[in-house]
Amino acid sequence: MLHRxxxxxxxxxxxxxPDYLDDPDREVAVGAGVRLVNVLLRFGVNxxxxxxxxxxxxxxxxxxxxxxxxxxxxxxDTHAMAGQLESFALEFExxxxxxxxxxxxxxxxxxxxx
Numbered sequence: 001m002l003h004r005x006x007x008x009x010x011x012x013x014x015x016x017x018p019d020y021l022d023d024p025d026r027e028v029a030v031g032a033g034v035r036l037v038n039v040l041l042r043f044g045v046n047x048x049x050x051x052x053x054x055x056x057x058x059x060x061x062x063x064x065x066x067x068x069x070x071x072x073x074x075x076x077d078t079h080a081m082a083g084q085l086e087s088f089a090l091e092f093e094x095x096x097x098x099x100x101x102x103x104x105x106x107x108x109x110x111x112x113x114x
Contacts (some may be wrong), residue, residue: 029066
């Protein structure tokens with residue numbers, strides 16, 4: 001809240017706290033980026049240059065306040081990351097095929113159980 005000095009001098013205002021600089025939109029974007037990094041780390045993929053970047057309203061028609069930038073990747077890094085994710089995808093597909101090939105067991109109590 002602003003207060004005028006009776007002598008017409010400087011404006012006197014209430015001090016602000018750290019929350020004055022809070023940016024909820026950025027916090028949401030950073031949360032999404034952190035979630036992505038943590039999931040990819042489980043697959044051996046590390047996005048070291050990921051960032052949450054403020055969107056320029058006069059430069060683009062993007063509706064979000066922030067965008068997640070994955071950084072600049074070399075061709076070799078891109079191939080390595082893709083290979084890592086592809087190996088996990090193939091492993092998951094093989095596990096699914098194995099599970100689907102197991103005959104369904106009949107529901108109910110097993111023999112000899114009371």
